[in-house]
Amino acid sequence: MPQTDLDVIGVGNAIVDVLAKADDAFLAQHDIVKGGMVLIDEEQAKSVYDAMAPGVEISGGSAANSVACVASLGGKGGFIGKVADDALGEIFRHDLKALGVEFSTAPLQNGPATGRCLINVTPDAQRSMTTFLGAAGYASIDDIDPDQIARAAIIFFEGYLFEPETPRQAFYKAAEIAQKNKRRTALTLSDSGCVERQFDAFNDFIDQHIDILLANETEAAALFQTGDMNAIIEKAKNTCELTVVTRSEKGSILIPREGEVIAIDAVTPEKLEDTTGAGDAYAAGLLFGLAQGFPLARAGALGSLAASEVISHFGARPAQSLKAMAQSAELL
Known part of the structure; x- marks a missing residue:
């Protein structure tokens, strides 16, 4: 069996934010x-982009953000995703x-063209996303x-990329290879709309191939068909080896199939600037911790710490070393 010299490989949308x-x-x-993500075509992307206030362009994409955070934690990440042979694609690859x-x-x-996500951030730090997938939707087996x-x-799968049929087949292939090699698989649900539109297909993929499931409260409610947290916990225990529900300022809940539910406190930054990428960073800390063999509580705490850094500034990737932060917090 090959050596695991990569902590986490993300499979997701290659997007410039x-x-x-x-x-x-x-x-x-x-x-x-507001607070959601909708897919748009190239013409709509141009219209919204032309009307937006001056901003910043940063390589993004949910799973790509996560592996960038894994790297900032001192881990080794990999990424599978599709860009075009164009200027934005080269920027994404270089970053x-x-x-x-x-x-x-x-x-x-x-x-x-290479995909882009137009993120409008309101004064309450909510990010509202309109995404032109472009080349990203052409990832294949x-x-x-x-x-x-x-x-x-x-192997970490991004729910946003599950919707198009061609990338979905790539998900199944990667998951089957992972299982054959006794590697763990993780899926983030990404958006409640994704879950509602692909409900049966998501459940099939999770049942067959996913060990670690990540969702926020809205996504978990859509998947488990209930907003009651106690009911979500009971259903989650019968779904995956580990289910994680993030709850913004209320922290997160780790739900293992066997053992007690673990509540993780949120880490509050000095200033809340932009919630873009909070879930991506949390996933990075959690998955890196699990890849390193950390106990669940420590891995969850690492996720909360990573999320706190990302929401303290504009943009979805770390502005300072997550490894240094984690060492200061005695998590590494």
Whole structure:
């Protein structure tokens, strides 16, 4: 069996984030769902982008953000996702590789442009996302390298990319390779709308292939068909080896199939600036901790710490070393 020299491989959307400040009136004017994520076409992307306030462009994508945080924690991450052979695609590739993340997916030729996510952040720090997937939606089974999957302790799937049929087949292939090599698999549900639209398909994939499930309260309610946390806990215990429900300022709940439920406190930053990427960072800390063999409570605490750093500034990737923060908190 190959050695696990990668802590986490993320399989997800290769997206460049465009972040700008906005007010609720702007969201209403452009039919943007506050706090959610909706897919748009290239023409809509241009219209919203042209109307947005000046902002910043940062390589993003949920699973890519997570592996960037794994790298900041001192771990070794890998990423599988599709960009086009264009300027934004090259920026995305450079940004990941500069962090030490292994990213070797071939670029898309003769197709749509590299995807971008237009993120409007309101004064309450809520991020409202409109996403043009572009090339990201063309990730396929041909992009899955069995040797690379076998080298990772945990393969982490991004729910956003589960919706298109072609990437979904790549998910199944990667998960089957992971199981064959006795590697753990993790899935973030990403958005309650994804769960509602793909309810049966999500449940099938989770039942067959997922060891670790991550969701926020809204996503968990959509999957388990109840908003009652006690009922969610009971259903979760019968679903995966480990289910994690994040609850924003209320922290998170770790629900193992065997053993007691563990409540993890949130870590409050000095200033809450932008919640973009909070779940991605939490997933990174948790999964890195599990890949390192940490106890559940310590892995969850690492997730909360990583999330606190990311929400303290604009943008979804760390602005300071998560490893140094974790060492100061005596978690590493």
